[in-house]
Amino acid sequence: MSFLTKVRENNPLVHNITNIVVANFSANGLLALGASPFMADAHEEVAEIAAMSGAVVLNIGTLNDYAIESMLLAGKAANRHNVPVVLDPVGAGATAYRTEVTHKLVSQMQITALRGNVAEVAHVVGERWSIKGVDAGAGDGDVTALAVQAALKLKCVVIITGKEDVVTDGRTTYVVSNGHPVLTRVTGTGCLLSAVVGAFLAASGGAWLEAAAEALSFYGVAAEIAANRTRQQGVGSFQTEFLNQLALVTPEVYAERSRVQRLEQ
Ligand code: ATP
Numbered sequence: 001m002s003f004l005t006k007v008r009e010n011n012p013l014v015h016n017i018t019n020i021v022v023a024n025f026s027a028n029g030l031l032a033l034g035a036s037p038f039m040a041d042a043h044e045e046v047a048e049i050a051a052m053s054g055a056v057v058l059n060i061g062t063l064n065d066y067a068i069e070s071m072l073l074a075g076k077a078a079n080r081h082n083v084p085v086v087l088d089p090v091g092a093g094a095t096a097y098r099t100e101v102t103h104k105l106v107s108q109m110q111i112t113a114l115r116g117n118v119a120e121v122a123h124v125v126g127e128r129w130s131i132k133g134v135d136a137g138a139g140d141g142d143v144t145a146l147a148v149q150a151a152l153k154l155k156c157v158v159i160i161t162g163k164e165d166v167v168t169d170g171r172t173t174y175v176v177s178n179g180h181p182v183l184t185r186v187t188g189t190g191c192l193l194s195a196v197v198g199a200f201l202a203a204s205g206g207a208w209l210e211a212a213a214e215a216l217s218f219y220g221v222a223a224e225i226a227a228n229r230t231r232q233q234g235v236g237s238f239q240t241e242f243l244n245q246l247a248l249v250t251p252e253v254y255a256e257r258s259r260v261q262r263l264e265q
Pocket residue numbers: 116117134135136161162163164165178179180181182183184188189190191193216219220
């Protein structure tokens with residue numbers, strides 16, 4: 001059975017501490033997929049919610065000290081209860097504050113999957129890469145080598161997205177080539193992807209790497225179909241159709257269109 005089917009059958013609760021730009025889009029995307037979103041950051045309740053969830057997704061997009069404490073409380077509770085934790089280090093490297101916060105988060109909890117653009121992932125592990133706000137800048141480094149290095153350092157699955165996505169646990173590496181450039185023209189498509197990875201991890205039974213690779217490929221397939229259906233219209237129509245396709249793509253359509261390559265080490 002595909003992980004997609006498991007997500008839809010299990011309807012996992014996904015606890016999100018996320019940014020103000022994408023909260024609504026992320027909740028709607030998770031619902032469309034078949035997961036159950038819970039957006040909450042109050043210190044009084046985050047540990048309780050994390051403990052009852054199938055996954056916790058931490059996103060530093062519009063961070064402040066209150067939210068960071070929320071993330072520490074939720075992440076540590078998730079670790080105590082064996083709940084997987086996804087970290088989206090939005091804008092790491094853009095400011096010293098963001099970079100330092102990501103270092104604090106990864107040092108105080110065990111992350112299950114780190115998902116970001118190449119510049120963000122580089123800065124989380126102390127490497128350099130050009131960055132422009134929350135978007136990756138140009139760079140000519142070896143993205144796969146960086147992902148493997150980060151996975152070994154953080155002992156987690158690392159997902160670097162872009163035109164092609166790299167997903168690795170440091171030993172086995174997949175390259176996912178589904179997706180569409182129009183994804184770069186809608187804010188929050190990276191953030192929603194991190195939440196979708198959380199839903200797949202929640203339904204994975206511990207097969208983190210394979211579930212993450214399927215999440216990325218599924219997400220890219222939904223985007224390809226939505227882009228094709230709205231190619232005469234604009235990005236607003238794409239955004240709506242993309243939510244439709246997160247609900248409509250079947251395991252059979254996914255299997256036909258999925259482009260996942262396992263790299264030889
Ligand atoms: P950034 O801020 O650098 O855009 P992000 O957090 O928005 O980063 P992306 O790297 O844009 O995250 O990834 C979000 C989704 O968009 C992923 O599914 C990825 O595969 C897809 N994607 C990004 N760029 C392209 C592209 N040029 N062609 C096809 N798909 C893409």
